[in-house]
Amino acid sequence: MVSGKKTKATRSSVAAARSSVVASKPKPWGTIIAVIAVLGLAGGVFGYAYSQIHANNVKEAALAKWKPSDTNKDxxxxxxxxxxxxxxxxxxxxxxxxxxxxxxxxxxxxxxxxxxxxxxxxxxxxxxxxxxxxxxxxxxxxxxxxxxxxxxxxxxxxxxxxxxxxxxxxxxxxxxxxxxxxxxxxxxxxxxxxxxxxxxxxxxxxxxxxxxxxxxxxxxxxxxxxxxxxxxxxxxxxxxAVPMDGGKDESKTEGQQPNMSTPPPSGSASTPPSS
Amino acid sequence: MTSPEATETERPSGVARTLVITAAVLAVLLLGAAIGLLVKLPGSTTSAAPASGSVDVGFCQDMSVHHLQGIQMANIARDRTTDPDVRQLAFDIASTQLEQVGRMKGWLMMWNEHEQSPNGVYMSWMNDAGIHGHGATTAEPGKPLMPGMATTDELTKLRGLSGRDLEVYFLQLMIRHHTGGAPMAEFAAHRAGQPFVRTLADNMLKSQTSELDVMKDLLAKRGAAPLP
Incomplete structure (x- = not known):
């Protein structure tokens, strides 16, 4: 147990030492911050553009639902x-x-x-x-x-x-x-x-x-x-009152069946519509 | 301590370089995509039907509404005036504008768009991004819908006049109407995607400019001045 722990500790300290030797560099904070800042800015601009367009599209889609068109006539x-x-x-x-x-x-x-x-x-x-x-x-x-x-x-x-x-x-x-x-x-x-x-x-x-x-x-x-x-x-x-079908008095019907405006033969005027 | 640092600056690790380059590429792509989303090149919509909210659609919808009121006023003048010059002018305005409205509504029908703004917002297309129009107006009772348009009260007043009063008031309202509509026509003449929309807008601008001169002349002959 004790030895095991020791070995681990030794290993990790060795690794640390090694890495500090091999790659021992102080982190390039300037570069990292610059990279993050540029990415953040680009992401922000894109995000803004996307959200605007998206909001617009959602609005458009909502409107299109109520817009008459070839495929949505009523x-x-x-x-x-x-x-x-x-x-x-x-x-x-x-x-x-x-x-x-x-x-x-x-x-x-x-x-x-x-x-x-x-x-x-x-x-x-x-x-x-x-x-x-x-x-x-x-x-x-x-x-x-x-x-x-x-x-x-x-x-x-x-x-x-x-x-x-x-x-x-x-x-x-x-x-x-x-x-x-x-x-x-x-x-x-x-x-x-x-x-x-x-x-x-x-x-x-x-x-x-x-x-x-x-x-x-x-x-x-x-x-x-x-x-x-x-x-x-x-x-x-x-x-x-004039009924919804316009009534039987065809002479008053505007523009429809002009031939019908001549008086019908006697007897047929009171004929009820065939049903 | 100094030596490893020096080594580091001379030859940055491959991983770091890859990261920086990836980040740079990513940033450029994101910016490019953003620009692509936001920018609409003028004339980029020539082949397909223009989108809702585009200059073409917005202009046709809003100018139709603007024109219809001009026609309304001209018809009132033509019905009520006895002056041959004013009657002729009124006929010219009403028939020309009605024909133009027909063209615009025909296009809107082909594009599957409303004949007029469905929600009472006008001129929102008069900016570049088409998102928030700085010139946009929203319908409010008692206010004109768009620049140059008459209010309901002004139209009612016009309907009640006759003789010289009618002629003067009609000319004043129509001068203001033409003047107010000009920026819309000018915007569309430059920014519309469809060449035939640009042509019509440009034509309106020119013919209404000369009509304005005629009206100012007729107004001056009656000893009156345009509305402030």
Whole structure:
């Protein structure tokens, strides 16, 4: 035991002595520090560049998810709670007529010939749905809010998303069943508060998405309407309202099947649609 | 003690030399990689579709929004004025800019990009790295989105005017609009990757400069001065 220990100690002291003889140099601290410093600096620069690019890429990827493209024609299908219905671009109604919309707020179907101006407009008062729907047909997103539930800060957040932003409109919608409801042609999403990230995702996915609205290239400008917006009508539409399919009165159908505008042979006018 | 030290400086051990050289190579590679990540050469994106956030995409998106407001103002003037010069000018501005917007939106569609900023941030592409734009603006209610643009209140005021007041205010707003948009066009005319984007931007710059002279002239004839 004792001898063993001694041997070890001797060996190590020999080794130490040897190394101090063979390689006995004082460590080149200057060089070591310089090398570490240069490497550290290079690593730092690279790390910074990488983290910036990486953060940017992550942001891009997050955005791309909600960006319409050839391979992702309607990104809104990934949104939790989205309601999608297919509506054809269509029939115009008179300023005095109502449409029996199948959704509240409506997001497709027959509409007034005057589209609500959607050049980034904040409507302070509630607007007639028949006009708003026409704005949707031109590619706009309509942000509707319940004026009893969305005020002050929350309302300002919505205004920032709409005011001056082309193809966007914001208006109160009295009696709305949720605080906020987003509409684009054939699409709707209801959310509870203005901070919900799905609001921006909905806008990114659907505003002027050429795959989801009927009249690509249509203008949002309508200063005539803006000067005097048609007011919201709270009463439910009556029996005389235009139905969602545009009704059987083909003479009022704009641009569709012009041949049908001639009066049908007697008897067939009241024939119910075959089912 | 002195002799081994001297020997050491004369012939540094192979290991140390290898380490230093490796470190140097590594450092150079890291720096090169970092530079590669950060630097985008102008014109380097000519073949492929430009990336989101690039000058090409940003310019087309933001200039479309800028133009659309110019068209809006010109249409208001054309609807309301009785003056043939102003009406002709308004038609010229609206039809030219609308056609240019169509070009830009067509390109954006080919590139699978939004027609306009999806998040209300504008001009973030007007810097070199494309990461933090020093010229970037974020939408705020009541404020113009980009330099030269009119606020909602100013547009409402324009809609309410007629006669000489309308002409003067329209010219003042449009002069400011053209002037404010010029730096964007200038930036894109030099920095866009796609030659056709550079050409359009350059063209805007030139045609709007001569249009500015016409408008200043029309304004002076009405005894008014541009907005401060």
């Amino acid at each position: 990104p809104s299908t990934q949104l939790a709670g989205i309601v999608i219905k297919e509506y054809k671009g269509s029939r115009h109604v008179e300023p005095t007529q109502r449409v029996a919309y199948d959704q509240t707020p409506a997001f497709g179907g027959p509409h007034d010939s005057q589209w609500a101006d959607c050049t980034g407009v904040v409507y302070d008062k509630a607007v007639r749905t028949e006009n708003m729907v026409h704005g949707l047909e031109h590619g706009a997103v309509w942000i509707a809010y319940n004026p009893d539930q969305v005020k002050d800060d929350a309302l300002n957040k919505l205004k920032a998303k709409a005011e001056g932003q082309q193809y966007t409109m914001l208006s109160p919608f009295p009696g709305l069943d949720k605080p906020i409801s987003l509409q684009s042609w054939g699409h709707q999403l209801k959310v509870d508060n203005a901070d919900d990230e799905r609001i921006d995702q909905f806008i990114s996915s659907l505003r002027r998405n050429p795959n989801t609205y009927p009249e690509v290239g249509a203008s949002c400008e309508n200063s005539q309407f803006l000067a005097n917006p048609a007011p919201f009508v709270a009463e439910k539409p009556g029996a005389d």
